[in-house]
Amino acid sequence: MSENALFRVEDLVASYGAVKALNGVSLSVAEGSICAVLGANGAGKTTLLRTVSGLKRADSGRIWLGDTDLTRCAPERLARLGVAHVPEGAGIIVELTVEENLRLGGLWRSDRAATLSSTYDLFPILRERRNQPASNLSGGERQMLAIGRALMCRPRILLLDEPSLGLAPMATRQLMDLIRQLCADTGLTVLLVEQNANSALSIADEGVVLNLGTIAVSDTADRLLSDDQMRHAYLGF
Incomplete structure (x- = not known):
């Protein structure tokens, strides 16, 4: 997706038993930008963040932060390397x-x-x-x-899993604005998993839509928001 990316995932595969939660996922995120990861329940969004942050072991593939291979790092090592994860439910x-x-x-x-x-x-x-x-x-x-x-x-990259979960619409809007301002002010890079696709894309630079563990769509946030067919097919709005 992004040229001169700070963060890259290459052909990532992660399984729970015989079920592949991620099946060849590749994406990249430019420094200081927000990438929204969208999709229905069970699409693999949370597994992606857990695999990046070391809470879930990848079956294969690579995870990079700059020139550093993060794929086999323990969570405490990842924190020192610049990866921070805010799980669902805070x-x-x-x-x-x-x-x-x-x-x-x-x-x-x-x-x-x-x-x-x-x-x-x-x-x-x-x-x-x-x-x-x-x-x-x-x-x-x-x-x-x-x-x-x-x-x-x-951190150099912040992983956010459903930060708007359970929040009222006004609180969601304030939180999304805060995330956008944080990136603008500090240069932080964010990988944002959200069910609230409209809110996420409103602050994101780019977005990917996961469907059954694979990337179904990848584009700029503006184009994803304006693609009625894609939104109806994968995001339900």
Whole structure:
């Protein structure tokens, strides 16, 4: 898809038993851009992110970040190499405070204080609630916390799995705008898995549509949004 890509997946295959959840997936994402990964339930979207982040072992294929082969790296090694994953449901620890959650994201970094300060600059509401239990946050604020915690490791690429899940339309719009602004301000690269295709494509530069573990369509976000036949066939709107 993208020339001079920061991130590349080449012929990726991943299985659960006899079922191939990913079957020869290839894509690339330019530095500082957003690639939306779309498709119905069971298309392989979450498996793609789990395989990239080391939570699922690939059967074959390659995953690259710049010139670094990530394919067989453990999750903790990937975090140090610049891969951050925000799973579906955010995964924050509600018993901890907002700041304790954030600090967990950068435990191994020597510049934790500076990184924490810059994260609060990105999410002022988290600074206001830094000493509150994460259980007190709204759904949208929990997603901000999950993204902020991921940013504490200063990633080169951020993997977001269904960040709008369970959010009201206004909160979804605010979150998507925040993701777009984050990329514009920091040069972060984002691989965004979303069921809400319209919202995802509204902020993405490019998009791919997965169907039963393979890429059915790959194009710019604008062209995907304007392709009525494709949208009706694969995205349901």
